[in-house]
Amino acid sequence: MSKVEFNMENLQKCICNTCPVQAESECVKEKQKKVQEKLPEMMEKDMMPEPEMVPGLYCAQGTATCDGLDPDKMCQCNECPTWKEYNLADGEPMGYFCRDGEAR
Ligand code: SF4
Numbered sequence: 001m002s003k004v005e006f007n008m009e010n011l012q013k014c015i016c017n018t019c020p021v022q023a024e025s026e027c028v029k030e031k032q033k034k035v036q037e038k039l040p041e042m043m044e045k046d047m048m049p050e051p052e053m054v055p056g057l058y059c060a061q062g063t064a065t066c067d068g069l070d071p072d073k074m075c076q077c078n079e080c081p082t083w084k085e086y087n088l089a090d091g092e093p094m095g096y097f098c099r100d101g102e103a104r
């Protein structure tokens, strides 16, 4: 298993945005809104947002900086293309990267 890169390609595949674990977090909602606003311009300039701006791609960046997450809900990572591409099922932790840190 290779390290998941924090890059635009993987960010676009990430489905953390629709995950029920972070759906009720006001902090996450705020960050999602800001990133959505800035992303088109950043893509145009071939730039990548700082990890702390992005409420997702936790398999690459590690634990969430926002609070208000609810790990009693179901992690969606096993439905993400990156999960299969990087064989994340063979690594640690088994999903819930927002709570348990980056894939390794
Ligand atoms: S495996 Fe999970 S954290 Fe990683 S990109 Fe996919 S949905 Fe996001």
Ligand code: SF4
Residues within 6 Å of the ligand: 015, 016, 019, 020, 021, 022, 056, 058, 059, 074, 075, 076, 077, 095, 096, 097, 098, 099
């Ligand atoms: S890492 Fe898993 S639990 Fe956390 S937000 Fe992404 S899909 Fe949901």
